[in-house]
Amino acid sequence: MTRPGVPSIAGRPAGEIADKLRAYRAAGPKRDVMTTRASRLADADIDALARYYAALPAVRRPD
Numbered sequence: 001m002t003r004p005g006v007p008s009i010a011g012r013p014a015g016e017i018a019d020k021l022r023a024y025r026a027a028g029p030k031r032d033v034m035t036t037r038a039s040r041l042a043d044a045d046i047d048a049l050a051r052y053y054a055a056l057p058a059v060r061r062p063d
């Protein structure tokens with residue numbers, strides 16, 4: 001399932017997903033959707049999420 005404006009991360013490399021989540025977490029008290037959620041994640045949470053999404057089949061995005 002994809003939504004306009006929300007990037008699909010299924011099947012992307014786990015290291016890339018984890019790096020993005022850590023960057024959102026480090027971005028400080030901004031109020032956008034990813035920063036607020038990532039600010040509550042521990043390193044183990046980020047690694048587990050990254051492994052999970054990397055293992056999913058990539059979703060074809062609508063043109």
Ligand code: HEM
Pocket residue numbers: 005006007009017018020021033034049
């Ligand atoms: C388990 C939950 C989630 C995870 C692991 C996650 C992970 C990510 C990652 C890794 C990116 C970076 C993608 C990239 O730069 O290519 C991203 C971006 C984004 N996510 Fe999430 N996300 C989650 C939930 C959500 C939810 C619930 C929403 C909205 C309802 C959302 C909206 C977005 C948007 C709009 C972006 C792009 C933000 C930007 O370009 O700055 N995400 N997400």
